[in-house]
Amino acid sequence: MSNIVLIGFMGSGKSTIARELAKKLDMKVIDMDYEIEREEGRSISDIFEEDGETYFRDLETDFLERMKGKKHKILSSGGGVILREKNVKLLHHIGTVVFLQADVQHIYNNVKNSKHRPLLEVADVQGEIKKRLDEREPYYLKAADVIIQTSGKSVEEIVRETIAIL
Numbered sequence: 328m329s330n331i332v333l334i335g336f337m338g339s340g341k342s343t344i345a346r347e348l349a350k351k352l353d354m355k356v357i358d359m360d361y362e363i364e365r366e367e368g369r370s371i372s373d374i375f376e377e378d379g380e381t382y383f384r385d386l387e388t389d390f391l392e393r394m395k396g397k398k399h400k401i402l403s404s405g406g407g408v409i410l411r412e413k414n415v416k417l418l419h420h421i422g423t424v425v426f427l428q429a430d431v432q433h434i435y436n437n438v439k440n441s442k443h444r445p446l447l448e449v450a451d452v453q454g455e456i457k458k459r460l461d462e463r464e465p466y467y468l469k470a471a472d473v474i475i476q477t478s479g480k481s482v483e484e485i486v487r488e489t490i491a492i493l
């Protein structure tokens with residue numbers, strides 16, 4: 328099977344679904360945020376704070392360029408990766424792009440206790456999710472080869488549906 332690339336908003340479940348898909352399909356997960364943090368030796372929040380979002384976006388593009396040629400991988404991408412056209416082209420070179428489409432409530436439930444997402448360090452988290460989701464949804468849809476609705480579904484259901492459609 329070709330590589331699988333998971334895209335979707337923060338908290339849409341990319342990392343969890345990647346892990347479960349990997350178990351079922353006997354593939355290896357590459358978690359982009361984790362790898363970037365490891366390579367940089369600091370957290371995403373620190374990267375944003377010390378060098379800004381554009382620097383982080385450049386790291387994402389550089390990372391995707393280095394993914395070309397990898398085989399049998401499930402890439403769990405960062406939620407903002409689709410904002411650059413160049414990245415979307417790279418994602419398609421890497422593998423089949425699966426959009427995990429979640430609604431505001433589903434996303435909020437997943438992110439409300441997490442402290443490592445600098446873009447959601449705001450007073451009105453739900454409002455921020457809605458605003459950014461409205462902005463980004465067209466990009467996710469355009470980038471997707473496959474769309475999987477995740478809201479209200481269990482991890483098992485999402486994994487089953489994804490495998491059936493690939």
Ligand code: S3P
Nearest residue numbers: 336337338371405406407444445
């Ligand atoms: C971001 C999503 C995050 C991380 C960074 C920016 C975004 O990844 O890359 O905080 O712009 O949506 P997750 O989608 O894994 O939370």
